[in-house]
Amino acid sequence: MTHSDTLPPRSASGFRRPRPRARLAPRETTRPLPEALPPLTVDDLPRSLPFAPKDTLQVGSPPLRLVIKTVTGLSERFRWWRTPLTSAATATEEMGPLDNLYWIHKSKYPVCQMPGGADPDSRLDRNYRGVSLPQGLVPERTLTLGACGDMLRSPGIDGSQDILFEKVADDLFGQDLAFANFESPVTTQPLVDEVIGDAGPPVECCSREQFDIFKGHRGRNFDMLHTANNHMFDMGVEGIESTQSALAEEGIANLGTLRSPAQHGRAVIVDRNDIRIGFVSDCFGLNGRVMPEDERWRIHVSKLLSKKQPPDLSLLKRQIDDARAQNCDFIIASVHWGWEFELFPREVQIAAAHELVEYGADSLICHHPHVIQPVEVYRTERDPARVAVIAHSLGSLTWAFMAPHIVLSTILKLRLAKGYFEGDLVTFIAGVDAVPVFRTYVEEEGHMITRIEKLTDHVGRQDSLFPQEYVGQIAAHAEHVLGPDCMRRPKG
Numbered sequence: 001m002t003h004s005d006t007l008p009p010r011s012a013s014g015f016r017r018p019r020p021r022a023r024l025a026p027r028e029t030t031r032p033l034p035e036a037l038p039p040l041t042v043d044d045l046p047r048s049l050p051f052a053p054k055d056t057l058q059v060g061s062p063p064l065r066l067v068i069k070t071v072t073g074l075s076e077r078f079r080w081w082r083t084p085l086t087s088a089a090t091a092t093e094e095m096g097p098l099d100n101l102y103w104i105h106k107s108k109y110p111v112c113q114m115p116g117g118a119d120p121d122s123r124l125d126r127n128y129r130g131v132s133l134p135q136g137l138v139p140e141r142t143l144t145l146g147a148c149g150d151m152l153r154s155p156g157i158d159g160s161q162d163i164l165f166e167k168v169a170d171d172l173f174g175q176d177l178a179f180a181n182f183e184s185p186v187t188t189q190p191l192v193d194e195v196i197g198d199a200g201p202p203v204e205c206c207s208r209e210q211f212d213i214f215k216g217h218r219g220r221n222f223d224m225l226h227t228a229n230n231h232m233f234d235m236g237v238e239g240i241e242s243t244q245s246a247l248a249e250e251g252i253a254n255l256g257t258l259r260s261p262a263q264h265g266r267a268v269i270v271d272r273n274d275i276r277i278g279f280v281s282d283c284f285g286l287n288g289r290v291m292p293e294d295e296r297w298r299i300h301v302s303k304l305l306s307k308k309q310p311p312d313l314s315l316l317k318r319q320i321d322d323a324r325a326q327n328c329d330f331i332i333a334s335v336h337w338g339w340e341f342e343l344f345p346r347e348v349q350i351a352a353a354h355e356l357v358e359y360g361a362d363s364l365i366c367h368h369p370h371v372i373q374p375v376e377v378y379r380t381e382r383d384p385a386r387v388a389v390i391a392h393s394l395g396s397l398t399w400a401f402m403a404p405h406i407v408l409s410t411i412l413k414l415r416l417a418k419g420y421f422e423g424d425l426v427t428f429i430a431g432v433d434a435v436p437v438f439r440t441y442v443e444e445e446g447h448m449i450t451r452i453e454k455l456t457d458h459v460g461r462q463d464s465l466f467p468q469e470y471v472g473q474i475a476a477h478a479e480h481v482l483g484p485d486c487m488r489r490p491k492g
């Protein structure tokens with residue numbers, strides 16, 4: 001059996017569409033789950049970039065190379081791990097040999113199903129397009145937010161000033177608040193190339209000049225960058241401080257790395273359009289790198305997904321308390337966590353996300369898995385009129401691989417409204433969109449550039465630069481995770 005055996009049939013446009021579901025389907029958004037959405041081999045894609053991390057492994061030990069080749073050959077042939085390996089660790093310091101082999105496999109063959117093959121629609125409400133204000137709430141103020149996923153150093157970045165965001169600038173910088181997870185610490189040290197292998201955790205970093213390309217588009221910058229992530233200590237304290245300085249020089253709010261011990265456990269408050277938002281943050285680990293005891297205040301890090309204990313949400317809750325004490329109208333938790341290359345969150349994450357919402361977070365924006373995960377709509381128990389939106393993973397906006405599941409990411413758009421409802425002044429989510437985008441690499445005037453493109457600008461378009469089979473595969477992943485609505489442009 002080949003991987004393509006599991007794909008639904010393709011339409012005349014080249015876009016693979018789902019098999020028709022039995023008429024008894026309870027909801028339009030429920031669709032059959034492919035066993036796996038395979039990576040695609042398209043002959044005319046740029047060959048200068050690797051397809052997935054599995055293809056770039058650098059392993060020094062010959063016996064280990066043999067083990068990896070044997071096990072991943074078997075896993076590919078016999079289609080292991082179509083559902084998550086539930087025992088697998090995700091924190092580097094807890095990962096054993098089997099966890100590493102599983103990681104290598106799924107970097108190329110992402111895990112497309114929930115544990116046990118559960119139907120996502122039985123676990124998550126993915127109807128984000130249906131979110132609206134409760135009847136009776138008359139908005140007096142509104143605020144829009146655009147958020148994208150991980151920004152990692154990417155081939156072609158050096159030539160992509162004011163090109164990288166060209167096609168999505170309005171979705172991000174046209175909003176009242178533009179937000180991203182910035183995961184490539186700025187450094188004054190010599191840059192280190194990312195190497196995935198047995199020589200230790202890969203290193204991410206970028207120069208100040210490269211940061212200037214990531215920071216925005218034609219003078220419009222991100223308003224806030226989340227910096228509490230597993231790569232932020234890759235270049236040591238210098239990397240943290242250089243990143244903080246770069247953000248400060250550009251007037252970009254920094255979320256998650258601190259400049260003094262007193263800031264640890266505090267929320268970051270942003271006032272915009274007379275709406276006061278408290279941002280809280282946390283990260284699951286630092287890739288096994290150990291910060292000296294007296295430096296640990298520098299990054300918000302907790303054991304969010306340890307195999308050895310339940311999620312430690314205390315740091316996030318402390319920040320939520322702080323945001324509440326500072327009279328925030330709305331609280332957003334930005335959480336860097338998850339199992340990489342898995343298209344759906346684990347049950348432990350769903351439960352922890354709901355716990356944070358019930359504690360006081362009004363929305364969660366999550367990142368790290370390198371692939372997208374659903375945008376969940378969660379009606380809170382603490383306030384029956386309140387709907388929280390949980391973006392379980394926005395994916396990686398920029399990185400170094402071509403595989404459809406890796407180039408795909410989500411731009412989350414939230415519209416908030418503040419007004420009186422049943423006598424109280426409240427701020428609710430008035431609308432949500434999830435824009436599927438993909439990272440492209442093209443040769444222009446002899447050098448490579450990278451640019452983020454909207455999927456809807458390419459699927460079914462014969463004038464697209466990219467093969468329909470390729471963009472169709474990316475769209476199949478987007479629909480599988482976000483639901484088929486994601487490929488329809490929102491009304492209005």
Ligand SMILES: [Fe+2]
Nearest residue numbers: 229230231368
């Ligand atoms: Fe990460």
